Amino acid sequence: MKKVAVQADHNNPVISIRGLKKAFQDYAVLRGIDLDLYQGENLVVLGRSGTGKSVLIKIISGLLKPDEGMVKVFDQDIAHITEDELQKLRIRIGFSFQNSALYDSMTVRKNLEFPLVRNKRNLTRGEINTAVETVLDAVGLSQTINQMPSELSGGQRKRIGIARTLILNPEIMLYDEPTAGLDPITCIEINDLINEVQQRYNTSSIIITHDLTCAKQTGDRIAMLLDGQFQRTGTFEEVFNTNDSRVKPFYDYNFIE
């Protein structure tokens, strides 16, 4: 599926980060990050392993607390909101985990129902079934509804993980390494799914990856995380049109030059 160019609303950042710092013991992972995610765009965050890409989206979703700086999601500062406010905010943010994080004691149906019935308590059985079937159809896995996660392939697990976040109709999607550990064809399918989600659900997304094919196919904008800061930001071509020895090997390795 070819990516449709999206006109992001640059006056309307849904996520705004300023001076974000995070360290683990003595090791500073994020060293003063500034970033905006605009309404409707797919922003790809690239970087080497251990550079704090996943830490960044865990801070955005409130799983980790920042040491310094401001992280505003829909104009709410994540570090200074109550537990109830954070919970309400999280319903508007979908998080697709690197290893899918499916609840392995539940069937696919129960996995999808779990967040839905706990966040929308007044739904009838019929409405719940319709919602589950709709998202399963959206990720193309209707036939897996009664299967256990252990019976699914890696690619199917990723799709169900994405479906579980879509069931709450999130406005922001955070993808942590969506193509990690998958074969090239499944990677392309997942990239297509990310684009389809952007168009169908009108989401703004941050995609964490070090897979340049994924970055090229899904990203409207690329941000390169180097030495704890975003060093290069722009379109794919703008970011990689450089002789910077920290950036070039990324391109050379992924496109075998």
Next chain:
Amino acid sequence: MDNTQSIPKHPKRLAKFKQSLSDFFFTLYKINQFILRFFREAFVPPFELKEVVRQCYEVGVRSFTLISVTGFIVGVIFTKQSRPSLSQFGAESWLPSLVSIAIMRALAPLVTALIASGKVGSSIGAELGSMRVTEQIDAMEVSGTKPFKYLVCTRVLATTLTIPILSTYTGFVALFGGYLNVTQNEGTTWTTFIQEVFEPLTFTDFVASLIKSIVFGFTIGIVGCYQGYNSNKGTEGVGKAANGAVITAMFLVFIEEVIIVQITGWFR
């Protein structure tokens, strides 16, 4: 003035000891917060009643066979081992009373709690530990649900409610084991045995036994959940959580047994 006298001989050991002490008190603080959080969340709607019932079933089923066998064997062995001492004074007829006091007051709750620590505590620790390591708990959190309520409150309530039931069951199975041994040797009838079993028991015995089982059940649940919910370091962490759940729960059960026996002793 000689300032060197104030320098400790083993500064590294002292620093290590200080660190261990500080870690110990920090862990105590975290456990305290965990327990307080349970009371804050468990009794506030929305309730996860279905999950509580499912967990009660899990706890009961997981331990049922082992508790049945162990309870029966404890009854038989205790009766058999007590007979020679009583027979020296020609007091074999006191055997049912002795067995009932020992089983109802101490053995049934203790044996049930120890078995549940091993079977249920380790299982809870490993299950939640595995969920933590595979980010399933994080996934629940980011989807706007309350994993503490769903995972911890339900399991602690289930062990607190189910262990007393299992303990009562263990008591009766153990008494049945004792009866088989007594009737084989002394030819005592079932009716006489039951009369002699209940004669020495008081209301305090039943209440104390029930309170003990509730406390043990709560301890097993909260320790298993604490270990699992706070586990880390990958698969190694899962093993540590399961192991820690069993050892800590057993240790606490013995301490609680001593304290409750002392307290109930004042009411007798």
